[in-house]
Amino acid sequence: MLKASIFIVEDDPDISGLVRHHLESAGFSTRLFSTGSSVIREAEQRRPLLFILDVMVPGEDGLELCRQIRQSQPMETIPVIFLTARSSESDRIFGLELGADDYICKPFSPRELVARVKAVLRRYGPAISAGPICIGDIEIDPYAMTLTVRGRRHATTITEFRMLEYFVNHMGRVFTRDQLLDSVWGDSAFVTPRSVDVYVRRIREKIECDPKDPHYLQTVRGTGYRFVPNRNVASAD
Secondary structure: OOOOEEEEEOOOHHHHHHHHHHHHHOOOEEEEEOOOOOHHHHHHHOOOOEEEEOOOOOOOOHHHHHHHHHHOOOOOOOOEEEEEOOOOHHHHHHHHHOOOOEEEEOOOOHHHHHHHHHHHHHHHOOOOOOOOEEEOOEEEEOOOOEEEEOOEEEOOOHHHHHHHHHHHHOOOOOEEHHHHHHHHHOOOOOOOHHHHHHHHHHHHHHHOOOOOOOOOEEEEOOOEEEEOOOOOOOOOO
């Protein structure tokens, strides 16, 4: 069987060549695209290991590609990393809200890029579990990496799933943003605490009847977040 490749969508040949060189030196197979036009079609034919997307490429840009990946059931859980010159906080948050698992700004360190690819893929590995976990109207299957809420299956990114899984395995405990970064992202020291808020908001949109008045994933003002199985525990939202 052919080894799954990392799809690199980048129109600058110097940058794409640099990324390919360092990833292949680290043992990965790669596939280069200078435009976004054929990426989805080829990904449907041969499922990639991970996508690295530049935002500004000819054809379908990186943002549109990310939307399509997250809306496609065969590809919805494949990790996505943005590698882009758009470096403002609003651009970064927008990329994460679209469903990216990481956001790397140019100029970048190739060694850092490889480290962050490895960190994302570590979160992708299935957990060892006796079976699905049911809390109220939520069912989480750590092995299949599926989330079902009120009988409806919801697509999640790898990072969203791992964060929700961590909360569920530590119900009632309050975590600061830094603690969540250490536990969910591990040694990926490049992620900001603001990213935690983005993922919490995305998780709430999938598990809560009213994300603005959360039942399960609650804010503890001035501290962080906690997951509770019932509404008897007071929320600070």
